[in-house]
Amino acid sequence: MSWTPxxxxxxxxxxxxxxxxxxxxMAKNAMFYRYAMNEKRPKETKMFDARKARRQLERNITGDNDKWRQSDVNELGKRAKGVQRFNDAIRAHFSKQETKEKG
Known part of the structure; x- marks a missing residue:
């Protein structure tokens, strides 16, 4: 009775x-078991590729998934190009204001 609702x-x-x-x-285990029993030459990597999972984990930890920010404008869609131009204009505007304040 010490918990709130x-x-x-x-x-x-x-x-x-x-x-x-x-x-x-349990469902995944059953599917792995079925695959292992029915395949002529079962491969562990077809069930679970630990090496691939480790690489993906390293990529996520090291920050390689932030590469979308460095992508080329030509690879982006129309809306993304517009947003990127808008962001560039905002940055340019504020960098001009900073130089005016310093100068």
Whole structure:
């Protein structure tokens, strides 16, 4: 009785999510088992490529997924080009104001 109603709802939600995750893991395990039993030459990497997952993790940690910010304008769509031009104009405007204040 020490929980607030909101805390209790969140606790129940967490328990249900844990149960859903368990069912999902069991379904994946069944699919892996089926693949392993029915394939002539099963490969571990077809079920789960740990090397690829590690590379993806390293990419996310090192920040390589921020390359979209450095992309070429020609590769972007119409709206993105407009937004990029707008951002460039804003930066140019404020950099001019900074030079006026300093000078």
């Amino acid at each position: 909101n805390e209790y709802k969140l606790l129940l939600k967490g328990a249900k999510l844990r149960e859903i995750d368990e069912w999902e893991r």
